[in-house]
Amino acid sequence: MTGVWATLVRELRAYFFSPLAYVVLTLLMLINGFVFTLIVSFLNDPRASGAAAPMQLFFGQTLFFWLVLLFVAPVLTMRLLSEERRSGTIEVLMTAPVTETQIVVGKYLAALLFYVFLWLPTLVYAAVIAYYGELDWGPVASGYLGVFGIGTLFLSIGTFASTLSRNQLVAAIATFTLLMPLFVFGLLESLFNNETLKTVFGYLNLWQHMDEFAKGIVDTRRLVYYVSASIFFLFLAARSLEAKKWR
Amino acid sequence: MIEAQSLTRRYGDFLAVDQISFAVSEGEIVGILGPNGAGKTTTIRMITGFLPPTSGRVTVAGQDIVENSLVARRDLGYLPESVALYTEMRVAEYLTYRARLFGLTGGEAKQRIGEALERCLLTGVQDQIIGTLSKGYRQRVGLATAILHRPKVLVLDEPTIGLDPKQIVAIRDLIRGLAKESTLLLSTHILPEVELLCDRVVIIDRGKIVAEGTPGDLQERWVGNPVVRVELDAPRSEAASRFGSLEGVIEVRLDGARPERLEIECQPGRDLRADIFRSAVDGSLTLVELAEAKASLEDVFVRLTTIEETRSEPEVVAEPDEEEVAS
DSSP states (O other): OHHHHHHHHHHHHHHHHHHHHHHHHHHHHHHHHHHHHHHHHHHSSSTTTOOOOOOOHHHTHHHHHHHHHHHHHHHTTTHHHHHHHHHHHHHHHHHHSSOOHHHHHHHHHHHHHHHHHGGGGGGGHHHHHHHHOOOOHHHHHHHHHHHHHHHHHHHHHHHHHHTTTTHHHHHHHHHHHHHHHHHHHGGGGGOOOOOHHHHHHHHHHHHHHHHHHHOOOHHHHHHHHHHHHHHHHHHHHHHHHHHHOOO | OEEEEEEEEEEEEEEEEEEEEEETTOOOOEEEEOTTTTHHHHHHHHTTTSSSSSEEEEETTTTETTTHHHHHHTTTTOOOOTOOOTSBBBBBHHHHHHHHHHTOHHHHHHHHHHHHHHHTTOOOOOOBBGGGGGHHHHHHHHHHHHHHOOEEEEEEEEETTTTOOOHHHHHHHHHHHOOOOOOOEEEESSSSHHHHHHHHEEETTTTEEEEEEOOOHHHHHHHHEEEEEEEEESOOOOHHHHHHHHHTEEEEOOSSOTEEEEEEEOOOOOOOEEEHHHHHHHTTTEEEEEEEEEEEHHHHHHHHSSSSSOOEEEEEEESSOOOOOOO
């Protein structure tokens, strides 16, 4: 555990000391702020159907949400292991008494915590709604749970991709390449008439997942999917790191 | 403390290290010497467990570095050739992180860090960002990292490479100090370093051990017969024949450009300086110099590693995974 903890603390520090993190934070706040304003002014239009709640639309029901996630995950994870290998710090790291798994898990958790930190400012929107109107905090909480769940999945894929190359850019593109089909797969659901295929792709439909979370439906199957897939990719990351020695 | 048994490492078809075996006992300083590309770094990486050997095994402080890796790594301090550090961190922060990796926390960690900073003369820069430090300081930060957990075995890969002469002297003093507590294995291609620091030398070339022994041993074994160097006040034609007739002399060589200088090769184990002096006096030759020519370790090294100058193999000291694949 000391290995995981030490790595986690160091990586978190590295996030907060790198300018890139602040660029991402600023961008995320700009885009989220823009989306939030858009949603609020849309719902203020008397002609809009009054059924939707602003925070419900905010979580996952705009393309912006997904665009941001698809870019944030690679940017947050690209450095994790590729930089260790490029600079050579991997050598002193791997000769310290820590295992590959501990390193991967520590780094992944740091990325996840920073990801959570990135979303914290959006709590302001919920507060604004609660101040000017009525807000049901339940769906907001489950919405955040969905954001967190999808984060665990995306970041684990990014962590794995980061072990593949010593070039950060290559790692980022690899992450994006892996995330894209994962996201698009689910959207294919509507193309099928076959019941079984519809169910299979429906199960993978992240947009659908977020829609449910935003409405306050917490389906444990979704959470099991995120967690098990994350564990799988972290396992791959640790093995990939180990395999680098043998080449 | 370190035992390497028939270590072999291949990179694809290239045999980087071929059946290397040696041992370093407790308290010893052993130097691995070899030209660039000889396989020093590969050997060191196998000893520290960073690279698994293709075949053979290594034990550090009695523990197998591959099978019992985590335990073995606790007793190991390592300064890699690249001395890669996290450049955005401050010196003390980095050492705190390293201490944590070794499971040191709280007061114990603080004390060890203070100790390491002091020994490596880093107290003045502990709050500086590593990226702003000079190469010499970074090297010392690397050394501080290596000794932080008081390892039984210290492995240093080219510890003085890229430093200026003053820094080299400082680092050498530091290494000599470290040797009092740890067993030391260091690699270098700088000869004086070996003569100054090491109890024993392992010379490797093209992945094989070509010689092993104390610096003195190697000189004796590889330099050949003792040679006495003589200089006369003026060239004298009879000098060569006169000295050549002495008992125990094998050959007298004249320096072509300066005929007043002679080199007299003697039979092994014989010191003929006194005889040469008397013979000179008898023949009324005036000696201005009479000395034993001592071959340096450099000569040994050059002789051992340049037997065939035609090298076709590529130099492989770099990373084990050269290619850039994101598959």
